[in-house]
Amino acid sequence: MINVKVIVIGILLSIYYYYVFNHYGKSRTSIAPNSSPFICNSTLKGHPKLASNSYLESKLPYKDTTQIGKENATMVMLTRNFELVGALSSMRSLEDRFNRHYKYPWVFLNEEPFDDDFIEQTTLMASGKTYYELVPREDWDPPSHINQTKLEENLNKSRESVIYGGYKSYRNMCHFNSGFFYKQKRLLNYDWYFRVEPDVEYMCDFQYDPFELLRTKNKMYGFIITFLEYENTIPTLWQTVESFMKEYPQLIHPNNSIDFLTTNETSLNHFIELFPSNSSYNLCHFWSNFEIGNLNFFRSEEYNTFFNYLDKAGGFYYERWGDAPVHTIALALLMDKNQIHHFEDIGYYHAPYLSCPSSQQLRAQKRCECKPRLRIKDFNKTVDVNVFSCLPRWWKYGSGKTFLNDIDYKIQ
Numbered sequence: 001m002i003n004v005k006v007i008v009i010g011i012l013l014s015i016y017y018y019y020v021f022n023h024y025g026k027s028r029t030s031i032a033p034n035s036s037p038f039i040c041n042s043t044l045k046g047h048p049k050l051a052s053n054s055y056l057e058s059k060l061p062y063k064d065t066t067q068i069g070k071e072n073a074t075m076v077m078l079t080r081n082f083e084l085v086g087a088l089s090s091m092r093s094l095e096d097r098f099n100r101h102y103k104y105p106w107v108f109l110n111e112e113p114f115d116d117d118f119i120e121q122t123t124l125m126a127s128g129k130t131y132y133e134l135v136p137r138e139d140w141d142p143p144s145h146i147n148q149t150k151l152e153e154n155l156n157k158s159r160e161s162v163i164y165g166g167y168k169s170y171r172n173m174c175h176f177n178s179g180f181f182y183k184q185k186r187l188l189n190y191d192w193y194f195r196v197e198p199d200v201e202y203m204c205d206f207q208y209d210p211f212e213l214l215r216t217k218n219k220m221y222g223f224i225i226t227f228l229e230y231e232n233t234i235p236t237l238w239q240t241v242e243s244f245m246k247e248y249p250q251l252i253h254p255n256n257s258i259d260f261l262t263t264n265e266t267s268l269n270h271f272i273e274l275f276p277s278n279s280s281y282n283l284c285h286f287w288s289n290f291e292i293g294n295l296n297f298f299r300s301e302e303y304n305t306f307f308n309y310l311d312k313a314g315g316f317y318y319e320r321w322g323d324a325p326v327h328t329i330a331l332a333l334l335m336d337k338n339q340i341h342h343f344e345d346i347g348y349y350h351a352p353y354l355s356c357p358s359s360q361q362l363r364a365q366k367r368c369e370c371k372p373r374l375r376i377k378d379f380n381k382t383v384d385v386n387v388f389s390c391l392p393r394w395w396k397y398g399s400g401k402t403f404l405n406d407i408d409y410k411i412q
Helices: 002-031 081-097 117-124 148-158 170-178 187-191 210-214 238-249 259-264 295-299 299-311 324-333 360-366 391-397
Strands: 073-078 106-110 130-134 192-195 221-224 226-228 283-287 291-295 340-342 349-350 354-355
Touching: 073 081, 073 170, 081 117, 081 148, 106 117, 117 130, 117 192, 130 187, 170 299, 170 324, 210 221, 238 299, 238 324, 259 324, 259 391, 283 324, 291 295, 295 299, 299 324, 299 340
Parallel strands: 073 106, 073 192, 106 130, 221 340
Antiparallel strands: 192 291, 221 291, 226 283, 349 354
16 A cells, blocks of 8 residues: 555656646746756746745846847947936837847946946847947046146036036036047947937837938938037037138038038028027037937047047036037038938937927828927927927038938838
8 A cells, every 4th residue: 555655656746847847947948048947937937926026036038139130230328327217218119119120239338337237127128239338437537638626617617507517427428429439349340320318219110220221321420309509518619610620621521511500590490589609600409319320430530630629628628518519510510411311200209309200191100109298388399390490400501301201111
């Protein structure tokens, strides 16, 4: 009798272990071949669900991050650990609207090391490979020729009167985005970049590859929003630019778009006088929190001569020069205006401004969600042709307005 019980128990144990090994082991192996078959994975059938206050240390589930897109391109985000929620929000929007069909990589830049939580969550959000790069101190901190006493005095003076004027880190960021982002070691592997900020939203399905569009149309840079800069952030920028043009006239492109930056007729702004300027610069600029561009332009001798000239003047720190007007002025002076593209069909939101396609048919085709995000009258509609937009001026003095599709849209 005892032998029968032992045999029965043995058979039951054999069945149990056979079931556990084949069910859990094979399920786990199909997700991560090199991981232990008994590590808990709450995404798998039969594994326990985690409580709201618990977290199990385990390897990330396997996924295929092989790039599908044809271009040598990457998304770039300069961000910090505490901006994780905003970073994930922007990634989710761009992945859903565009990148999940192409799996381009993400390069994250930070002046401090990324923590494990940031790395894990952004890796899971991305469809392609992810890279986490530490910005060298010499690329982030003020250069040696900056007088620290003068800098601190300006920070204190600007704290109440200049937008973001009291933040040294903001000046470091503008300086870095103007002259150092394209020099980062990881980015040297790429020709194209798509700049992404935390807490932005892409309003429409792309339905094409913007990198491929720019390359095939012989474009070097693409923007969505253009409007006026705050003059008190750049009081001597144009004066410095004029000195640069006198010293380096050979670098100015013959088919430039300087008129985009220096004309002032009110007919392009609903016949309303714009902000007064103490120079011939009308304050128009491309909003650089969205930009898709060719890194080789920024690596060029022309651009680096331009940036170094501005850098030596000290305005990034003695004033609060932003990377948006710096990029824009460089593009207007040094690049053929026909190589600059307006992405009017993507749709983009960065508080407080919204841009969306004007065509109702196109909005429906591209599944746009152009609802306002702020309960403020002036911000409840697209910024593209409002009073302070520079887009009509770009249509007249830049590369014009396109009335035909540049590419076939594909429902994905």
